[in-house]
Amino acid sequence: MTFVAKPEVHHPQLPLNEIGLNRRDYEGLVSTLCAGCGHDSVSAALIQACAELAIPPHRFAKLSGIGCSSKTPNYFLGNSHGFNAVHGRMPSVATGANLANRSLYCIGVSGDGDSASIGIGQFAHIVRRRINMLYIVDNNGTYGLTKGQFSATNDKGSTSKRGVPNLYEPIDLVSMALDIGAGFVARSFSGDKGQLVPLIKAGLMHRGFAFIDVISPCVAFNNHNGSTKSYEFTRSHAASVVAADFVSPHEEITADYGPGEREVVEMPDGSRLHLRKLEEDYDPHDRAGALTYLQQAALDGEVVTGLLYVDSDGTDCHEILDTVDTPLSVLGEAELCPGQAALDGINAGFR
Amino acid sequence: MRPLPVQFKMKVTDIGNPDYFHKVVDCQWGCPSHTPVPEYIRLIAQERYTEAYMVNWESNVFPGILGRTCDRPCEPVCRRVRTEEKPVAICRLKRVAADHKGDIRPYLPPVPKKKNGKRVALLGAGPASLAVARDLLPLGYEIDMFDRDPAGGGMMRSQIPAFRLPAEVLEEEVDLILDMGVNARFNYEISSMKEMLDMGYDAYFVGTGAPRGRDLDLPGRQESDAHISIGIDWLSSVAFGHIDSISGKVIVMGGGNTAMDCCRTSKRIGAESVTVVVRSAFHVMKASDWEKEEAMDENIPIVNNRPPKEFVHDNGKLKGVVFECVKPVEDENGRLNYVPTGEPDVYMECDHILMAIGQENHCPWIERDVGIEFDKWDCPVLDEVTFQTTHPKVFFGGDSAFGPENIIWASAHAHQAAISIHLMCQGKDVRRDRPPEGINLISQRMGVHEWSYDAEHDPAKRFIVPHANLSKALQNIKVEVELGFDRALGLKEAQRCLNCDIQTVFTDNLCIECDACVDICPMDCITFTDNGEETDLRSRLTAPAENLAQDLYVSGELGTGRVMVKDEDVCLHCGLCAERCPTAAWDMQKSVIHVPQLGTYPE
Ligand SMILES: Cc1cc2nc3c(=O)[nH]c(=O)nc-3n(C[C@H](O)[C@H](O)[C@H](O)COP(=O)(O)OP(=O)(O)OC[C@H]3O[C@@H](n4cnc5c(N)ncnc54)[C@H](O)[C@@H]3O)c2cc1C
Numbered sequence: 001m002t003f004v005a006k007p008e009v010h011h012p013q014l015p016l017n018e019i020g021l022n023r024r025d026y027e028g029l030v031s032t033l034c035a036g037c038g039h040d041s042v043s044a045a046l047i048q049a050c051a052e053l054a055i056p057p058h059r060f061a062k063l064s065g066i067g068c069s070s071k072t073p074n075y076f077l078g079n080s081h082g083f084n085a086v087h088g089r090m091p092s093v094a095t096g097a098n099l100a101n102r103s104l105y106c107i108g109v110s111g112d113g114d115s116a117s118i119g120i121g122q123f124a125h126i127v128r129r130r131i132n133m134l135y136i137v138d139n140n141g142t143y144g145l146t147k148g149q150f151s152a153t154n155d156k157g158s159t160s161k162r163g164v165p166n167l168y169e170p171i172d173l174v175s176m177a178l179d180i181g182a183g184f185v186a187r188s189f190s191g192d193k194g195q196l197v198p199l200i201k202a203g204l205m206h207r208g209f210a211f212i213d214v215i216s217p218c219v220a221f222n223n224h225n226g227s228t229k230s231y232e233f234t235r236s237h238a239a240s241v242v243a244a245d246f247v248s249p250h251e252e253i254t255a256d257y258g259p260g261e262r263e264v265v266e267m268p269d270g271s272r273l274h275l276r277k278l279e280e281d282y283d284p285h286d287r288a289g290a291l292t293y294l295q296q297a298a299l300d301g302e303v304v305t306g307l308l309y310v311d312s313d314g315t316d317c318h319e320i321l322d323t324v325d326t327p328l329s330v331l332g333e334a335e336l337c338p339g340q341a342a343l344d345g346i347n348a349g350f351r
Numbered sequence: 352m353r354p355l356p357v358q359f360k361m362k363v364t365d366i367g368n369p370d371y372f373h374k375v376v377d378c379q380w381g382c383p384s385h386t387p388v389p390e391y392i393r394l395i396a397q398e399r400y401t402e403a404y405m406v407n408w409e410s411n412v413f414p415g416i417l418g419r420t421c422d423r424p425c426e427p428v429c430r431r432v433r434t435e436e437k438p439v440a441i442c443r444l445k446r447v448a449a450d451h452k453g454d455i456r457p458y459l460p461p462v463p464k465k466k467n468g469k470r471v472a473l474l475g476a477g478p479a480s481l482a483v484a485r486d487l488l489p490l491g492y493e494i495d496m497f498d499r500d501p502a503g504g505g506m507m508r509s510q511i512p513a514f515r516l517p518a519e520v521l522e523e524e525v526d527l528i529l530d531m532g533v534n535a536r537f538n539y540e541i542s543s544m545k546e547m548l549d550m551g552y553d554a555y556f557v558g559t560g561a562p563r564g565r566d567l568d569l570p571g572r573q574e575s576d577a578h579i580s581i582g583i584d585w586l587s588s589v590a591f592g593h594i595d596s597i598s599g600k601v602i603v604m605g606g607g608n609t610a611m612d613c614c615r616t617s618k619r620i621g622a623e624s625v626t627v628v629v630r631s632a633f634h635v636m637k638a639s640d641w642e643k644e645e646a647m648d649e650n651i652p653i654v655n656n657r658p659p660k661e662f663v664h665d666n667g668k669l670k671g672v673v674f675e676c677v678k679p680v681e682d683e684n685g686r687l688n689y690v691p692t693g694e695p696d697v698y699m700e701c702d703h704i705l706m707a708i709g710q711e712n713h714c715p716w717i718e719r720d721v722g723i724e725f726d727k728w729d730c731p732v733l734d735e736v737t738f739q740t741t742h743p744k745v746f747f748g749g750d751s752a753f754g755p756e757n758i759i760w761a762s763a764h765a766h767q768a769a770i771s772i773h774l775m776c777q778g779k780d781v782r783r784d785r786p787p788e789g790i791n792l793i794s795q796r797m798g799v800h801e802w803s804y805d806a807e808h809d810p811a812k813r814f815i816v817p818h819a820n821l822s823k824a825l826q827n828i829k830v831e832v833e834l835g836f837d838r839a840l841g842l843k844e845a846q847r848c849l850n851c852d853i854q855t856v857f858t859d860n861l862c863i864e865c866d867a868c869v870d871i872c873p874m875d876c877i878t879f880t881d882n883g884e885e886t887d888l889r890s891r892l893t894a895p896a897e898n899l900a901q902d903l904y905v906s907g908e909l910g911t912g913r914v915m916v917k918d919e920d921v922c923l924h925c926g927l928c929a930e931r932c933p934t935a936a937w938d939m940q941k942s943v944i945h946v947p948q949l950g951t952y953p954e
């Protein structure tokens with residue numbers, strides 16, 4: 001935990017984005033997490049991604065539950081909206097927020113405890129409903145905030161700091177999200193910003209539910225030998241299957257690709273996603289194939305990362321419900337309450 | 352990926368090499384005497400003025416004088432220029448230490464009553480000779496100092512006007528050294544080196560400065576001689592009271608420090624009007640920016656790009672000067688050439704001219720057959736490290752060595768020459784046996800979040816030094832213009848220093864590559880990446896490292912095969928990396944640079 005706040009002074013050449021802000025303008029309060037926590041790197045990746053997207057900070061809504069991970073929205077995007085919900089109940093609040101104001105960019109940050117244990121029911125339903133948001137789980141395989149109990153994503157056989165093995169099968173949130181209809185599913189690592197930042201940008205621009213499971217080591221309780229969520233284990237077992245480069249609408253393509261090496265996915269806002277397969281037999285548009293691949297890889301002890309699935313013409317809850325384009329939050333009383341005559345008409349329809 | 356061949360990788364930084372961290376302390380590196388600036392600034396912040404003064408005195412010898420007059424090569428290189436805008440007022444903080452110090456006597460090095468049997472002659476009593484005396488006296492040398500002037504101090508006394516350097520301040524620091532036991536032989540004109548050598552000293556130090564002012568041989572020069580003075584001769588006549596007024600319209604020719612002192616002095620002793628005319632452009636004038644500013648604040652016009660053509664006189668009575676009109680044009684090498692603008696020549700009326708167009712080191716009294724070789728520019732042939740001439744017993748330093756410089760260079764030369772004299776007198780080799788540089792690194796961690804220094808960054812802008820009331824200052828040459836920072840302002844300015852000597856020291860085998868330091872660093876100094884050759888590596892960092900003058904700190908290989916690369920350029924020394932690191936792979940350690948110097952003053 002750092003007590004000295006980061007001073008405002010910044011690198012003299014720190015670039016400004018298209019709306020005249022620099023990366024530091026997207027920071028939040030000083031983090032109170034343990035020094036070296038992966039979650040802080042996820043926050044740093046979010047800061048970088050949002051700055052690069054050049055979206056004004058007040059256009060974001062940050063939502064979280066309870067846990068170290070769920071504390072992090074305090075540490076990025078200081079000038080945005082936010083709601084720190086009850087343990088495991090962030091999806092309900094996110095659903096409400098998104099339905100009320102569809103113009104905001106919704107970022108949910110949760111933990112493996114928050115989403116895979118107490119909040120598993122809520123998690124499943126927000127995936128099904130395809131709420132238009134980026135949902136990040138800072139996955140450290142432990143309940144960090146309550147001092148290191150095994151969480152539901154902890155691998156069977158992985159040991160606690162004292163050497164006691166975990167006896168239960170893990171829940172893989174990535175497989176679950178794939179299974180029940182998420183339009184954008186990725187896994188990454190807090191220690192690999194090169195991979196994580198473009199995924200965050202793409203997830204924010206994706207229409208529908210975008211899910212990123214970020215392995216984010218807990219230095220205090222789950223970074224020892226025997227853990228399968230440590231820095232060392234993740235680094236030595238992570239294998240990226242698909243690399244995604246995010247190219248914003250006005251950006252020149254700088255990366256060099258050989259013929260047939262990439263696939264371009266158009267995003268709703270005009271940005272493009274350049275997918276590069278790093279693994280021959282992996283197809284990021286094949287939901288069932290992806291599930292099989294992931295399950296086999298898990299048996300082989302491999303941590304599969306990258307953009308695992310993307311549905312380029314994904315839908316979201318507003319489309320499913322056919323809501324008005326104007327955010328409900330700015331509709332006046334006249335539009336929201338069409339009056340007795342309209343109600344009578346509706347009631348008559350049920351008779 | 353195949354490992355890169357060795358030649359395409361940067362070497363692991365050797366932080367045991369004293370120069371590596373010394374360079375990070377930009378001010379100390381830039382100071383010719385390598386004064387440990389952040390150390391004394393911290394002492395000022397703790398209101399320990401006496402200790403702050405002594406840290407200075409040990410390394411630059413004249414803190415009170417330099418705190419008012421130093422050329423401050425440390426300030427333009429101060430890190431604060433790169434992280435924000437204006438440097439720390441390093442020089443004026445030195446003055447704060449001098450103005451507020453207590454009794455320094457207990458801290459002075461003892462001078463043995465019993466001498467070591469070696470006699471050294473110091474020729475000239477300027478800062479160079481005085482500093483040599485100070486270094487040698489504690490070791491038991493017998494010191495004889497010769498000068499034609501009636502008192503010690505050299506040009507610090509004869510040239511720097513009292514409104515910049517009050518006599519008491521000068522005398523205090525000069526006398527301090529003389530009172531250590533110098534046999535002063537003032538009013539002594541040295542007219543022959545042969546004679547001096549015949550006196551049989553064990554060593555000679557020539558610190559006679561660069562006492563000859565340049566002249567301009569233009570039409571009318573001879574005839575108007577009575578109304579044209581050489582700037583440095585005129586200033587010394589004012590300093591010693593032989594001249595106490597000047598009348599009519601004065602033109603000062605030249606754009607250096609001497610010109611600025613001449614014009615400001617004229618304004619104070621009766622000139623009707625004063626104009627500085629410079630042949631070159633404003634921005635390339637030799638005078639420091641602050642000296643130009645001060646002259647202009649006193650409403651002295653500076654006219655640039657006007658080379659003189661002719662002195663106009665009426666039967667020997669000076670009437671004015673004709674100047675050509677030129678403009679600077681940059682050639683492809685960035686050098687300025689002056690080409691005529693085509694405008695007609697300008698004529699400026701004047702009654703007196705002060706010529707301040709440069710000085711030379713000139714020793715007509717050194718016979719050319721005594722074994723001291725001179726080069727084709729009539730300068731002594733010197734070893735740049737030892738300051739030894741081709742005569743093994745004769746050393747040079749200060750302005751006499753390589754031409755006019757300033758006080759801080761004089762003291763830097765003096766330290767080196769004193770080492771050489773000592774080695775020579777002890778029968779050692781002046782080159783081979785020189786003491787090496789050294790470095791100590793001391794952790795500043797006091798607790799989990801506690802450092803022994805004030806790590807927090809203070810965003811304050813540079814504080815302005817208060818000045819005396821202008822009309823009062825212009826009436827009396829002895830009224831000091833700058834009043835100096837008082838304690839309160841001094842404390843505030845001291846907070847701006849970034850403590851560049853509190854180094855970020857990285858231990859590679861402790862690092863778990865969690866990125867915490869990368870994320871917290873406010874200045875984007877730190878990167879974990881694959882090694883490469885320098886230009887490539889510099890382009891791949893969190894923030895591109897474009898300042899080639901600043902080194903990269905490259906670690907050994909880490910667990911992932913990557914290396915840690917830190918660009919030292921704009922590091923705030925805030926210690927956040929060390930606070931954030933879960934494994935203490937970063938630590939903040941104070942670098943104490945051991946700059947070789949004679950004497951055993953307490954560290
Ligand atoms: C107008 C002016 C203003 C300056 N202002 C500054 C300033 O603000 N800050 C700064 O850092 N520097 C300044 N300088 C430069 C600075 O004064 C010199 O660089 C410095 O004094 C050099 O020291 P020194 O010991 O080498 O020689 P000097 O100070 O020149 O001392 C040499 C001594 O040798 C004596 N001497 C010479 N020949 C003989 C002889 N034949 N017999 C007997 N004695 C002899 C001289 O009388 C003199 O006392 C200024 C210089 C001038 C001209």
Ligand SMILES: Cc1ncc(C[n+]2csc(CCOP(=O)(O)OP(=O)(O)O)c2C)c(N)n1
Binds near residue numbers: 069087118142143
């Ligand atoms: C309703 C409720 N039950 C239990 C808790 C105690 N609790 C707080 S945080 C937490 C687990 C957090 O784990 P995770 O979501 O993985 O976050 P991490 O701290 O690991 O980032 C638990 C069980 C609570 N705050 N509220």
Ligand code: SF4
Binds near residue numbers: 376388431847849850
């Ligand atoms: S900030 Fe302080 S230590 Fe750093 S260069 Fe400037 S004066 Fe020296």
Ligand code: SF4
Binds near residue numbers: 926
């Ligand atoms: S001390 Fe550390 S955190 Fe602070 S600026 Fe320097 S490298 Fe960055």
Ligand code: SF4
Binds near residue numbers: 867
């Ligand atoms: S914070 Fe420490 S352990 Fe983490 S990457 Fe930096 S130096 Fe390594």
Ligand SMILES: [Mg+2]
Binds near residue numbers: 067138140
């Ligand atoms: Mg957790």
